[in-house]
Amino acid sequence: MQNLIEQAAKAIADSRVVIGYTGAGISTESGIPDFRTMGEFWEGFDPATFEVEIDSREAFEKNPEKVWGFFSQAIGLMEQVEPNEGHKAMASLGRLGRMAAIVTQNVDGLHQAAGSENVIEFHGNVRQLHCLKCEARYTWEEVKGGKIPPPCRCGYVLKPMVPLFGDQVNIEAASTAEVLAANAQVMVVACTHGDIAPVNRIPLVAKEYGAVIVEVNRLKSLYTDRVTDFFLQGEAGEVLAALAREVGGLLGSPVN
Template sequence: MSELSEILDTSKRIVFLGGAGVSTESGIPDFRSGSGLYSQSSGTSVPPEEVLSHEFFMDHPDEFFEFYRTKILHPNAQPNAAHRALARLEAEGKLTAIITQNIDGLHQVAGSRHVLELHGSVLSNTCMDCGRHYTLDQILETSGVPVCSCGGIIKPDVVLYGEALSEKMLREACTQLAAADTLIVGGTSLTVYPAAGLIHYFEGDNLILINKQATPADQIATLVLHDSIGAVLGSELS
């Protein structure tokens, strides 16, 4: 922890790259752990990974939204110590960007402003026909397949399997990583691409990994902490 403190004190351009483990401490399950979403029943005859695909959404929107509402949406979740600590780092002028694989919007709720959401956000939804935008609260007020006033299906602005990530978002993430002097990677196993490959764009001095389990990048990191990211950042930046 003393080494972490020294690195953060001397850093001027910190970027944070986070995954599902950042939000598990807010009560949002991850995907691939033993108790994660993919180990649970989808309530359909197909696995959760397939339910969350573009093809399944188009072919079976009713089953998709039943799963989406019960398993993906967590409207009562609140930011945890990690979210709040990162927001403080940004407010102090040290953290320049958060690159997240999460879709829950908790970084923004905590006060972070420069958040690059690689996989989109449940907070935003768009009619597939006319392009009208809808909030999460508006979706929660509906049942079944949400339909726009024009009659089109409203799709969550999240990246489903079979859909491409935003090239603009990826370019911005690479730009931020290339300019950073410190990269904190937290709550991710670094096994899901293309997000996992983003660390190769980091050219700075300090790579900090905070994750309960080992990652493929542990051997090249400046500092590795196998612990809860909320416990580490929360105590360090309190």
């Protein structure tokens, strides 16, 4: 394993364009459950019906109060959690000039809180809201403490800018992510199984354009046998921190 970390670190240190790609797993160590298994975690929501009654555009339009009951809990939790060693290691790589951007599936803002710049939120951010009628945008801070669901000035209801099933993905984020992937010399894929489309294409695009794929996961993913060059198996916080330290050592800039 140490040998693999050293090889992966060398590939990263020798590269000019390193792009990160992260999934829910990187935030579970901070206490945020996987978005797609959230139904099991939140009070008052049945996992069996979660996808139909909460995580769909149709559900939101039919019963925004109910869906907001879930969003309120999710936002409340995200306001309390802190970035963990995994987020911090990704930010350390950024300070070393070896993490030009991170494409994340997460909606919790923890990469930015850890100090990463240039974070592409493929699935949006749960604390950015928009009106489904007039498209006006708000931040959670602007409506916090008011009525739930929060109303727009136009009278319509606001929705967090995260795609539910049946929503379009954010075209701008998706195309930025593809361009980054195509330009990556190394892609660090962390904490994602690779089963959520269309975001799961990103490492495949990177590989297609010649990137070396460094994967950090607790278990094998759909990428491991298909595109991964270095599979660093283990807990994200631990492995990413070891990787960042190794890269820092190679570059002569020690990482704590």
